[in-house]
Amino acid sequence: MAKPLVIVFARAPRYGAVKTRLAADIGAAETLRFYRTMLASVARQVRDDARWETIFCVTPVAAALSGWPLRASAQGEGDLGRRMVRALRAAGTRPSIIVGSDIPALKCWHLAEGFTALRRGPFVLGPARDGGYWLIGARHGAQMAPHALDGVRWSSAHALADTRARLATAIVLDTVLDDVDDGAAYRTIVAAQQRGLRPLAQQLSDHT
16 A cells, blocks of 8 residues: 655745745845755655655756756646645545645644544645645545635635635644744744754754
8 A cells, every 4th residue: 555645845945936025034045045954854854754755846847857856746837726736636545745845843743643634534734823724635635626726815814714615624733833934934933043052954953
């Protein structure tokens, strides 16, 4: 039997092309360094766990097809919803979950919690404080319609509610996690680093 699948959605770490809201606050160079640190931390956490297989689903397409250092596929075209549904459908009939590459507090047990929820329902969502979500999963992604998430207002406070309206049977996890989208969130992590006198890379490793 095929193992469950963890799909990490990632943007190729290129100058000026990642976390544009954060870059507007702290600059493109620091944003790129920070994103690379988070991506490496998530990769260390999930790729070697024997409980599941891991694939990194990358955009832009060329980055997934040439030179990506980890097992990767292309996200393809379309909005975020179409790309996520495509990845879940490609997983076939095995349980699969998608997480982002920029969630400092993500731990392996969060992923295990998502797979446990899929034993009780066909879909699972992990909520974020900003009205979005950090995890989406399907027990049998191949059964999802390609347009299942059409109309969701992405990058807004309505994303989770819109998705729940389209996946009415989804289980919503109790765990709330956030990504680092802007300077305020970034400065919170930096402040904690200064208090703890630990390098930022070690902090992120501790959080994951």
